[in-house]
Amino acid sequence: MQKGQCLCASIHFQINKKIETIYQCHCSLCRKQSGTHANHATIVQANDFEWLVGQDNISTYKKDTGFTSSFCKKCGSPVPNQIGQTHLIWIPLGLIDGEIYPTQQLNFCLSSKANWEKIYLDSTDYEHLPTWNETIDIFK
Ligand SMILES: [Zn+2]
Ligand SMILES: [Zn+2]
Numbered sequence: 001m002q003k004g005q006c007l008c009a010s011i012h013f014q015i016n017k018k019i020e021t022i023y024q025c026h027c028s029l030c031r032k033q034s035g036t037h038a039n040h041a042t043i044v045q046a047n048d049f050e051w052l053v054g055q056d057n058i059s060t061y062k063k064d065t066g067f068t069s070s071f072c073k074k075c076g077s078p079v080p081n082q083i084g085q086t087h088l089i090w091i092p093l094g095l096i097d098g099e100i101y102p103t104q105q106l107n108f109c110l111s112s113k114a115n116w117e118k119i120y121l122d123s124t125d126y127e128h129l130p131t132w133n134e135t136i137d138i139f140k
Helices: 028-033 132-138
Strands: 001-004 011-013 021-025 039-045 049-053 060-061 068-072 089-094 104-110
Touching: 021 068
Parallel strands: 021 104
Antiparallel strands: 001 011, 011 049, 021 039, 039 089, 060 068
């Protein structure tokens, strides 16, 4: 089990499963959403996720394309959100308290990474986003 919270601690959540796969997405949208070279996240099944407190403090911004960013109204931390109409929940790893020991680390959208970013990772890389079926398979 793994717990997470935002910067101001008004939003808390829990993941009832070991986190096996994490990824960084280096696309321009994820750079803006995270404020840095990439977002660093995992995806879990909705069954394995629960909000503990503070859901009222979540605000959500959605682009016309569907790209969605949810964040704490008080402190601005990105917070987990449901991916579209799926049963998958996106989790920003920086909110998780304690250590995690993933067995797989992936990079997405390396073809559009910022030129100032250097990557020093031993990981599986994708030049673009994986297809939806690949994504489901990766985070099953
Ligand atoms: Zn907060
Ligand atoms: Zn991205």
